[in-house]
Amino acid sequence: MRIGILTSGGDCPGINATIRGVCKTAIRHYGMEVIGIHSGFQGLMTKDVETFTEDSLSGLLTLGGTVLGTSREKPFKRGGLMDGVDKPSLIIQNIKELGLDCVVCIGGNGTQKTAAKFAAMGVNIVSVPKTIDNDIWGTDFSFGFDTAVSIATDAIDRLHSTASSHKRVMVIEVMGHKAGWIALYSGMAGGGDVILIPEIPYNIHNIGEVILDRLRKGRPYSIVVVAEGIPTDGRKRAGEYIAQEIEYETGIETRETVLGYIQRGGSPTPFDRNLSTRMGGHATELIATGQFGRMVTLQGNDISSLPLEEVAGKLKLVTEDNDLVVQGRQMGVCFG
Numbered sequence: 206m207r208i209g210i211l212t213s214g215g216d217c218p219g220i221n222a223t224i225r226g227v228c229k230t231a232i233r234h235y236g237m238e239v240i241g242i243h244s245g246f247q248g249l250m251t252k253d254v255e256t257f258t259e260d261s262l263s264g265l266l267t268l269g270g271t272v273l274g275t276s277r278e279k280p281f282k283r284g285g286l287m288d289g290v291d292k293p294s295l296i297i298q299n300i301k302e303l304g305l306d307c308v309v310c311i312g313g314n315g316t317q318k319t320a321a322k323f324a325a326m327g328v329n330i331v332s333v334p335k336t337i338d339n340d341i342w343g344t345d346f347s348f349g350f351d352t353a354v355s356i357a358t359d360a361i362d363r364l365h366s367t368a369s370s371h372k373r374v375m376v377i378e379v380m381g382h383k384a385g386w387i388a389l390y391s392g393m394a395g396g397g398d399v400i401l402i403p404e405i406p407y408n409i410h411n412i413g414e415v416i417l418d419r420l421r422k423g424r425p426y427s428i429v430v431v432a433e434g435i436p437t438d439g440r441k442r443a444g445e446y447i448a449q450e451i452e453y454e455t456g457i458e459t460r461e462t463v464l465g466y467i468q469r470g471g472s473p474t475p476f477d478r479n480l481s482t483r484m485g486g487h488a489t490e491l492i493a494t495g496q497f498g499r500m501v502t503l504q505g506n507d508i509s510s511l512p513l514e515e516v517a518g519k520l521k522l523v524t525e526d527n528d529l530v531v532q533g534r535q536m537g538v539c540f541g
């Protein structure tokens with residue numbers, strides 16, 4: 206068997222460990238040939254590929270980013286047509302010409318949608334969920350999330366000492382797109398006093414009151430963790446907007462930090478390395494047993510898979526009954 210592998214969408218820690226998991230299992234255990242496709246679906250349009258050997262996989266476990274490169278190319282966008290080229294047909298033709306029996310797609314929500322469309326057109330596809338946002342439906346965790354949470358938690362820990370020295374409110378904006386998973390997990394792990402996520406509406410007067418109440422009780426500083434996707438006045442970033450509003454409400458000096466792409470860079474945590482390795486290995490097992498059109502999942506502690514058509518197009522968001530939200534509220538954390 207000859208398989209292709211590509212990485213699509215924003216990068217995140219653990220992609221290379223997943224590539225290694227897929228390819229080493231394919232080459233060593235199943236005797237497959239593996240072709241690396243560069244720059245996501247773009248590479249399938251131009252046949253920009255390389256042959257992977259065991260040597261080319263050396264050192265990938267700990268390496269951040271993706272050695273294959275990535276792009277946000279969405280071949281089905283605008284009906285799939287660009288400059289008279291039918292992109293999906295071109296890709297299917299190239300998959301045939303490259304002699305690929307299956308393509309492994311490592312990507313986020315957009316990639317799952319694209320993979321589901323190719324699967325519906327009869328292409329043999331297996332996908333692996335990848336995102337720091339942890340918003341892919343059907344899997345409890347995607348690799349990259351644990352690393353992003355640990356980086357954000359470290360940043361929150363560091364903000365505590367400077368916040369308390371200056372008696373300031375420190376607002377930290379973290380990533381997550383439309384979901385609040387990174388803010389919730391890092392906010393709780395970092396002991397945030399206020400955690401704002403897109404899934405839970407907030408009231409700025411209430412937040413101001415919570416911060417003033419802390420001041421009255423002898424705690425003159427506060428840590429506010431804000432997900433980038435919360436609603437604002439539309440003109441400012443979430444962190445900047447909330448910091449300005451808090452200073453206005455409380456009169457306490459307030460500063461904001463936008464953590465940004467640091468959350469996506471560098472080496473994956475041990476949890477993410479092992480999740481990537483397990484998911485990568487399972488993707489290869491699906492191919493070897495002819496189970497195509499599926500996305501690898503983590504449910505509880507079990508690695509399994511779901512049909513792509515079931516997961517594509519759905520977002521996994523935080524709900525009010527999430528145990529960290531419930532527990533946080535019981536301990537006095539303000540969610541808005």
Ligand code: F6P
Pocket residue numbers: 215313336337338380381382433469
């Ligand atoms: O999906 C991962 C993510 O880092 C989001 O948290 C963020 O909103 C987005 O990607 C940033 O995308 P880009 O790389 O296109 O700037």
